[in-house]
Amino acid sequence: MKPVALTCGEPVGIGLELAVKARAALGTTLPFFLIADPRHLAGARIAEITTPADALGIAADTLPVLPHAFAGDAVPGQPDPANAAGVIEVIARAVAMADQVSGICTAPINKKVLKDGAGFAYPGHTEYLAALAGVDRVVMMLASPELRVVPATIHIALSEVPSALTPDLLEATIRITHAALIRDFGIVSPRIAVAGMNPHAGEGGTMGRDEEKIIPVLDALRACGMTLSGPLPADTMFHAAARTRYDAAICMYHDQALIPIKTIAFDDGVNVTLGLPFIRTSPDHGTAFDIAGRGIANPSSLIAALRMAAEMGAARGND
Template identity: 40%
Template sequence: MEKIGITMGDPAGVGPEISVKALASNVDYLNNAIIFGSTSIINFYVNLLNLDYKVNSITKPSEFKSGYINVLNVMDLSFDDIKIGEVSPTAGAAAYKYVESAIQFSLNREIGPVVTAPLNKEALHLGGYNFDGHTEIFATLTNTKKYTMMLWSERLSVVHVSTHVALREACNRVKKDRVMECIELAHDALIKLGVTNPKIAVAGLNPHSGEAGLFGNEDMDEIVPAVNEKKAQGYNVEGPVPPDTVFLKASQGKYDIVVAMYHDQGHIPMKLLAFDSGVNVTLGLPIIRTSVDHGTAFDIAGKGIAKEESMLWAIKLGIQFSRNS
């Protein structure tokens, strides 16, 4: 198995805790994963959780030791430098540096998949890194132009035409070429996950998918031509399917994945059905990136009660992508 890089996220949030808990609960992951973060903070959580494992602080993957919680010490912050559960430019900058380091080692093929714990966007910006989130960091640092966010779970999976933009701007981004791009990325991702001839639904943008132009023209002018062209190319795709029923149909098995038109259209059903088990994947990158599908949870950080289920799923899916890429 390739070594897995886990970025511990914002050190003031739950990322360090769920990273440690995930490795402590699965010896195979423990013996094949490196946490990119701060040794002192990982030690804090090892002690908080009364774990028997020792921490091996390293500067490169070749220093890895089996049987330890291996931490590539990117920035050795401690809780003397930041406060648990609070937004901090220091923590935001550190979270970026963890990701930057893991991406570089993955591009150099010194590690395989990169699995990310959550960062805080306000802290990230205060730290001097004006990205909308992980997806945009990965795309920029890997020089990737065509990419999308996929949310995966056993019950429902979605990809997004747009994510972190204002709703008015999201409507403007519903364009034929972008919709076709997302259909292709969704299809290729599911093939790698072992789905034969994936059934893809493309959600409409407007109520009733525009009702033949009564409620907006984007569905007729942009989505229909995109779907028809991909059908002609042999893709198993339907749409635009009215957005108020498409996710129900997908969760019942009619479709393997839904192309959502904007952030909340895809995120709301996913978080309703799979809040603790959903995985965020960036498609189109030259490396593999998966992530938990939740935020930094500052309100419970440092209390030892954060759930690691989404992190375990993210690691599992990263390994699966790696084996089939």
């Protein structure tokens, strides 16, 4: 059995306290270890380890920590640019040991702090992980037991979506999702639902013609043997009965995907990066500087992310 590697993320956010809470909740039922500076975990019961395998022999009430020295202290809610380089190094270190773990789970980072403190040149975690892995294109999935959604376009203005949504992008998104459902989720014959862009999926062109570039992509992929439905009206895709008819939903833009999953699974949604040569999950929340150190942060999403990393690792044969 291989443990999950959990990166510390921004050390003055809620990531470290959530790691401690997750260990208390999971014990040894799901082995994981934290890569962090032990100085930042004052008051927590921890055990320093030297290799990922060492995490398997630690008592259930103790958090295994693979030490990584940071330049600064960690005062909850008070970002220190001196720690930015350490945050980035921890992510790279986790990737370097990907063959020794079942998966990587990343605690939240703050991009502005990393940019100000270390000149971080990436829009976020996902792009940095893709660069470390040497992968040109990855896909973001938000997942819960009730629903998996994949936005084809992500952090762009709604007005930019029609031009950004090219047939090449849509095809790549569907192919990466289809492959991941087989390899990482153990679904032998994935069923994928694809949303339209416009109300009523355009209703034959009377409410928009963007679906005209979606339909040929779906037809071509169906000819390759994929089970695809759509383009579908997004307003009828996410009720309970509709969700039984597919394994993942491809959406055309950010809110079309994230509103339903955050409505259905706000506390236990998981961010999954598809298309990497290793498993990567993360909780679906940020650093929450405003509540850091107060002991009130909810660990549900991190626990779900750790569990999903372990399950996906097992499906991929990494356990």
